[in-house]
Structure formats: structure tokens, C-alpha cells
Amino acid sequence: MLLARRNLLQDTMRLALSITGVALAVMLILLLQGFLDGMYRQIAAYLEHTPGTVVVAQEDVTNLLGATSLLPPGTAAAARSRGGTVAPILSQFVILDLHDKKQPVYPVGYDPASGGGPWRLAAGHAPQNNYQVVFDRILAQRHGMALGDTVEMMDRTFTIVGLSEETTSWMTSFIFIRKTAAEALWRIPGGTSFLLVTPPARMTPQMLRDRLTDLPGADALLKGDMIANDARLFARFFSAPLQLMIAIAFLVGTLIVGMVIYNATVERQREYGVLKAIGAHNGVLYRTVVAQALVVASVGTLVGIGVAAGIAQLIMALRPQFLIVLEGAAVAWALLAGMVMALLAALVPVRAIAGLAPAEIFRR
Amino acid sequence: MLRIALRNLFQNKVRLVIAVGGVALALMLILALDAVVGGMETKLTAYIDYSGADIFVAQSGVRNMHMAASALPLSVKSQVRAVPGVATVTPVLYLTNVVVSGENRHLAYVIGLPPNAAAGAPWRIVAGKALPGPREVIIDRGVAEQSGVRLGDTVEILGADFTVAGLSEGTANLTNSVAFIVRADFARLRGEAATASYVLVTVAPGESPDVVARRIEALVHDVTAQTRREFGAQERKVINDMSTDVITIMNMVGVLIGMAVMALTVYTATLARRAEYGVLKALGARNRQLCGVVLAQALISISIGFLLGVGSTLALAAIVPHTGLNLFLQLRSTVLLKVGAAAITITAVSAILPIMQIAGLDPAMVFRGKTK
Numbered sequence: 065m066l067l068a069r070r071n072l073l074q075d076t077m078r079l080a081l082s083i084t085g086v087a088l089a090v091m092l093i094l095l096l097q098g099f100l101d102g103m104y105r106q107i108a109a110y111l112e113h114t115p116g117t118v119v120v121a122q123e124d125v126t127n128l129l130g131a132t133s134l135l136p137p138g139t140a141a142a143a144r145s146r147g148g149t150v151a152p153i154l155s156q157f158v159i160l161d162l163h164d165k166k167q168p169v170y171p172v173g174y175d176p177a178s179g180g181g182p183w184r185l186a187a188g189h190a191p192q193n194n195y196q197v198v199f200d201r202i203l204a205q206r207h208g209m210a211l212g213d214t215v216e217m218m219d220r221t222f223t224i225v226g227l228s229e230e231t232t233s234w235m236t237s238f239i240f241i242r243k244t245a246a247e248a249l250w251r252i253p254g255g256t257s258f259l260l261v262t263p264p265a266r267m268t269p270q271m272l273r274d275r276l277t278d279l280p281g282a283d284a285l286l287k288g289d290m291i292a293n294d295a296r297l298f299a300r301f302f303s304a305p306l307q308l309m310i311a312i313a314f315l316v317g318t319l320i321v322g323m324v325i326y327n328a329t330v331e332r333q334r335e336y337g338v339l340k341a342i343g344a345h346n347g348v349l350y351r352t353v354v355a356q357a358l359v360v361a362s363v364g365t366l367v368g369i370g371v372a373a374g375i376a377q378l379i380m381a382l383r384p385q386f387l388i389v390l391e392g393a394a395v396a397w398a399l400l401a402g403m404v405m406a407l408l409a410a411l412v413p414v415r416a417i418a419g420l421a422p423a424e425i426f427r428r
Numbered sequence: 429m430l431r432i433a434l435r436n437l438f439q440n441k442v443r444l445v446i447a448v449g450g451v452a453l454a455l456m457l458i459l460a461l462d463a464v465v466g467g468m469e470t471k472l473t474a475y476i477d478y479s480g481a482d483i484f485v486a487q488s489g490v491r492n493m494h495m496a497a498s499a500l501p502l503s504v505k506s507q508v509r510a511v512p513g514v515a516t517v518t519p520v521l522y523l524t525n526v527v528v529s530g531e532n533r534h535l536a537y538v539i540g541l542p543p544n545a546a547a548g549a550p551w552r553i554v555a556g557k558a559l560p561g562p563r564e565v566i567i568d569r570g571v572a573e574q575s576g577v578r579l580g581d582t583v584e585i586l587g588a589d590f591t592v593a594g595l596s597e598g599t600a601n602l603t604n605s606v607a608f609i610v611r612a613d614f615a616r617l618r619g620e621a622a623t624a625s626y627v628l629v630t631v632a633p634g635e636s637p638d639v640v641a642r643r644i645e646a647l648v649h650d651v652t653a654q655t656r657r658e659f660g661a662q663e664r665k666v667i668n669d670m671s672t673d674v675i676t677i678m679n680m681v682g683v684l685i686g687m688a689v690m691a692l693t694v695y696t697a698t699l700a701r702r703a704e705y706g707v708l709k710a711l712g713a714r715n716r717q718l719c720g721v722v723l724a725q726a727l728i729s730i731s732i733g734f735l736l737g738v739g740s741t742l743a744l745a746a747i748v749p750h751t752g753l754n755l756f757l758q759l760r761s762t763v764l765l766k767v768g769a770a771a772i773t774i775t776a777v778s779a780i781l782p783i784m785q786i787a788g789l790d791p792a793m794v795f796r797g798k799t800k
Binding site for chain 2: 078082088091095122123124125126130131134137156159161167168216217218220235251300301308309312313315326379385412
């Protein structure tokens with residue numbers, strides 16, 4: 065262990081660079097995962113904050129944000145007749161052109177009497193007619209928009225009368241209009257996309273869902289299931305590129321640790337040879353190399369976790385549409401990744417030691 | 429000096445491999461992410477690019493298809509047809525829905541086509557019919573394979589059963605595919621008999637799509653008419669605008685990692701040869717010359733890393749489509765410039781430490797055996 069420490073501390077600049085390299089790789093892994101976890105939270109925000117525990121959607125539509133849902137006429141009345149309190153909404157994606165930028169938003173047309181609108185207003189009030197909109201506060205801020213400003217949505221102009229909180233994400237933001245405004249916007253008079261249904265007292269959400277399963281042309285899902293389906297859908301889009309990035313970051317980290325330990329080992333090859341010559345087993349030398357790798361990877365990983373937390377705060381301050389959540393599980397994975405990097409990185413130097421003939425050093 | 433730089437680099441193969449590999453991977457971070465976005469942009473516009481339409485007419489203010497909705501009164505079809513320069517008009521219905529087969533669900537743009545559609549139909553059929561009939565659907569071959577569906581099997585779309593009559597190719601991306609049914613089925617299931625989502629227009633020979641599109645907007649009320657090129661550009665802009673911030677952040681991380689790897693490599697390589705540099709200094713070599721060696725080392729490593737990074741990304745782009753992921757990577761020429769600039773920055777920054785090392789090297793130390 066003493067030898068390992070001496071080898072590492074022999075050149076502090078090299079040690080610092082290697083720790084920086086590992087920290088950057090770990091930081092990248094954590095940021096990518098935190099970015100994904102934050103996105104899941106953001107896309108679940110609407111369902112988590114609106115009334116109801118069961119969602120009724122068009123048959124075969126199992127998520128809020130993936131497919132367009134349009135319920136057959138009479139579905140709301142049928143759901144009410146089965147005991148639920150119903151909040152109908154009409155919603156789907158729209159692309160806004162804001163300051164020459166394409167901005168996808170998810171307008172929710174809701175009926176103020178039933179609910180389904182914004183749950184926390186930072187300023188202003190709910191829409192009171194078909195030409196008013198509650199805009200996401202962060203989206204408005206990003207585009208320098210304020211209460212009283214107008215926004216073009218498809219062929220209509222809406223005035224911003226309220227600014228909502230907790231409704232943003234980097235991909236899209238939730239905005240709110242009256243349901244009748246949404247019907248006019250999408251030319252679907254009386255149309256409803258989803259029903260947010262609340263069970264009466266003494267009825268569990270599961271019981272209500274089971275009662276609603278036979279609605280013609282519709283499917284009933286627990287809100288939690290629908291949130292999970294949305295997360296799965298987005299995971300499908302992002303998992304492949306994300307895994308690719310994480311794999312690259314992991315390899316880079318491994319190479320950095322590998323290079324440092326390899327250099328430290330090669331430089332001290334003679335000393336290792338002497339140790340071998342006086343009877344040290346390969347196992348002792350391997351442990352020295354692995355210990356060095358573990359120390360570099362551990363310190364690098366811990367620094368990486370700290371830096372990731374700092375950078376995440378910085379990114380969220382500069383770009384508030386991003387939510388980066390560093391979950392305990394992701395941190396544990398990063399620690400594990402750091403240890404695996406260390407072990408893989410120790411392979412090459414270990415081979416260099418294994419092939420070392422003790423007699424060689426005496427011939428030099 | 430170049431010879432010394434080359435010798436320094438190639439003397440220790442393991443170190444060279446690690447250095448070049450690290451730089452290649454760091455640059456690959458930037459390249460691969462951009463290639464993913466590039467691929468998404470290309471695939472996203474596949475339907476538009478291969479629709480055969482010269483102009484897309486949509487509800488006023490609607491300039492996109494992906495994540496968008498458009499509803500036009502069907503009367504627009506005859507109004508557009510009457511515009512000089514228009515050869516054919518094809519009103520299609522469109523929405524994003526699900527193709528269901530057993531437990532398999534695939535998001536799809538569902539396109540409702542009129543009989544004998546002049547545009548907007550599947551462009552490459554690998555099996556079955558080229559156009560769907562009533563209660564029939566043409567789905568993407570990849571989706572069919574993933575769902576275990578064959579010609580003649582039944583899938584569910586918009587809550588109704590459809591027989592798979594054809595399999596198309598090139599109609600899927602990372603997020604969804606395209607499914608083609610007849611307009612009448614679409615309208616019946618959605619109650620949209622009197623509307624069209626988009627009207628696809630072909631222009632008469634010799635007519636300019638740009639001119640005809642402007643003419644349509646002037647003569648038909650409450651519509652937005654865009655040429656295929658404009659419409660495709662608007663679609664690509666959605667992906668581009670959404671991903672700009674993410675790409676910027678990732679690029680910065682990629683550059684930082686590249687700098688750390690490169691700085692470490694050049695630093696350790698210089699450190700290992702400190703004694704030789706001392707001898708060279710003692711023999712009269714100037715600091716400038718020795719710094720040139722360090723810079724040359726960094727530049728050669730970066731160049732090899734750059735080529736390897738580009739090569740690996742190209743290899744990845746060739747392999748990924750065969751992995752069953754609907755992921756398509758496209759390396760764009762603009763990113764090569766960006767990565768080139770990043771590589772030069774990495775080289776310059778990574779050489780600073782070793783240069784400082786050499787500048788502070790006292791030749792006399794070599795002879796006292798104190799080079800470390």
C-alpha cells in the first residue's frame with residue numbers, strides 16, 4: 065500500500081490530471097442519467113398535479129404524450145354514470161414559432177368548472193375566454209414574454225393572462241387554454257382527448273378503473289400506469305443515444321485511469337523487478353497496481369459526483385428548462401462504474417508486471 | 429524536431445494507443461451525438477421527402493407535421509385544384525396513433541389516403557400492395573417484424589381491425605413509423621369526413637413549386653402552403669432547435685474530456701523524456717524548438733485521434749441500423765469543422781503544461797541526475 069501511495073504521489077500533476085479525467089467521465093455519466101431522470105419528472109408533472117386517479121383515453125392509447133387521443137362522443141357521460149367525477153380535457157402537441165425558434169408545447173384545453181388546468185400560477189389568472197392562455201413561466205421568460213403579450217398558435221392569436229409554475233421541460237411545456245378554445249383550434253367541436261376521473265368516497269382507483277373498462281372505444285388506466293407508460297415511451301426515444309454516450313464516457317474514464325497506472329508502473333518497473341527478485345509474489349505486486357487504480361478511480365469518482373452536482377445546478381440556473389436530478393441509484397451506479405474502470409484499467413499494467421523477469425534488472 | 433516528436437510518440441505503443449484512443453473517444457462523443465441528431469432529422473422528413481408532393485397545404489399557421497395537427501375544410505381541395513399551375517391535389521388525413529398487434533404497440537403517423545392517391549403514398553413497398561384498400565393497412569416492415577406480423581394478419585389502429593396488405597420500407601425512425609390506410613376508414617373512425625389534415629399538391633410541368641405555393645396562399649383563404657423543401661426544413665428545425673442546448677452542453681463536456689486525456693498524454697510523454705529534453709537543452713536546443721516537439725506530438729496524436737473518431741463514428745453509423753434499433757446516424761459535414769476546431773483547442777491547451785515543464789527545465793540538472 066505504501067508503494068502504491070508513493071507511486072501515485074510521485075507526480076502530483078499527473079495524479080491531478082488523472083483524477084480530473086475520471087471525474088469528467090463520471091460527471092458526464094451522472095449528468096446524462098440526471099438529465100433523463102429530470103425529464104421523466106417533468107413529463108409526469110401534468111398528471112401528477114391534476115385531479116383524478118384514473119385516466120380514460122381512446123382505445124389503445126396508453127400514454128398522454130405519445131399518441132393523439134380522441135374519445136367517442138358520450139364517453140364522459142358514460143364515465144359519470146359509473147360513479148366517477150370527470151374532468152374532460154382536449155390536448156395535443158403544437159409547434160409554436162417563437163422568435164424564429166420552433167418550440168413544441170402541449171396545450172391542454174380544460175373546463176374550469178371540472179379542473180385539469182394549471183395548478184400553480186406564478187402570476188395572472190386562468191383563461192376566461194377562448195382567446196386567453198396560461199403560459200409556462202419559464203418558456204415565457206426564455207422568450208421575453210410577459211402577461212398581456214400575444215402568441216400565435218396555429219391560426220389563432222391568444223393573449224397571455226397567466227404564468228404557470230412546474231409546467232416546463234426542455235422538450236416541451238404545458239400551456240393551458242379553455243376546452244372550447246381547443247375545440248375551435250383543432251376543429252373538433254365537442255371533442256375530448258382524455259377524461260381525468262376521480263372515484264367517489266369508498267371506491268378505490270382500481271375499482272373505478274375496472275368499472276370503466278367496458279366503455280366503448282375507450283381504455284381506462286390508473287394515472288400511475290399512464291405516467292409510467294409516458295416514461296417508457298420517452299425512454300425508448302432516448303435510451304439508445306444515452307447508452308452510447310455513457311459507454312463512450314465509461315471507456316474514456318477507463319483509458320485515463322489505465323494510462324496513469326500504466327505510466328506509474330512502467331516508470332517503477334525496476335523497483336518491481338527488485339521486489340520480485342527478493343521474493344515478492346506476483347500477487348503482492350498486482351495488489352499494488354490495483355490499489356493505485358482504485359485510489360485514482362475512487363477519488364475521481366467522488367470529485368465527479370461533486371462536480372456533477374455543481375454543474376447540474378449551474379445548467380439549471382442558466383437553462384431553467386432543464387431539470388437534472390441526481391438520484392441515489394444513479395450515484396451508486398457511478399461509484400460502481402468508477403470501480404469497474406479501475407479494475408479494467410489495472411489489466412494492462414498487471415500484464416507488464418507479470419511478464420517482468422527479475423533477473424533482467426541485474427543485467428542492466 | 430518532427431522526428432523526435434514521432435519517436436517520442438511511437439516508442440511506447442501502449443501509451444500511444446491509450447492517448448489516441450482517449451482522444452478518439454472524446455471526439456466521438458461530439459460526433460456521435462451530432463450524428464444521432466442528424467439521423468433523426470433525416471428520418472423525420474422521410475415521409476415529406478418521398479411523398480411525391482411538390483407543395484404541402486396546411487391549416488393557416490401550421491408549418492409542421494411532427495408534433496403538430498392541421499385541419500382544413502375539404503372544400504380547400506377544389507379551391508387549391510383551381511389555382512393555376514396545380515396538376516394534382518391529394519387530401520390526406522393524419523394523426524399520431526398506435527399500431528397494435530397483441531401486446532406490441534408501435535407509435536405511428538397514421539395517414540388516410542384517398543383512392544388512387546397522386547402523392548403521399550408509401551414510396552417503397554417490399555411485399556404486398558402499393559396502396560391500401562378498405563379495412564387494409566400498409567405498415568413498416570421493421571414494425572411488422574418486431575410485432576411478428578405478416579401479410580394477411582390483423583392489426584388494430586384507431587380502435588379498429590385492419591388487415592396488413594403491404595409492407596413498406598424506409599418508413600420508420602427512432603420514435604415512430606408510418607401506417608397507411610384509406611381516407612374513408614380514417615374519416616369514419618375519427619368522424620372527420622369533411623376535413624383534411626394536409627392537401628398534397630403536385631405542380632404542372634414547367635411550373636415552379638415556390639411560385640405555385642405563393643399563388644395558393646394568395647388565392648385560398650386560411651391556409652399555409654409550403655414547398656416540400658420548405659416543409660422539410662421546418663421539420664428539421666424542430667429537432668435542431670430542441671437539441672441545440674443539449675448538444676452544446678455535450679460538446680463542452682466532450683471537449684473538456686478530450687483536453688484532460690490529451691493533457692495527460694502529452695504531459696506524461698514529456699515527463700518520461702525529461703532527461704532527453706535536458707540533454708537537448710544542454711546541447712544548445714532552444715526552448716522554442718523543444719516546444720515545437722511537444723506541439724507536434726500533441727498535433728500528431730490529435731490528428732490520429734480525429735481520424736479514428738470519425739472512422740469509429742462512421743463504423744457505428746453502419747452497424748447501428750442492423751442492431752434492431754430504429755436509430756440512424758448521419759455524420760454531417762458541419763460537425764467535422766466543429767470537431768476540428770475542438771481538436772485544435774484541445775491540442776493548444778494540452779500542450780501548455782508540458783511546455784511550462786520544458787521552459788523551466790535546467791540543463792545542468794540532467795548531469796546531476798535530478799530530472800524527476
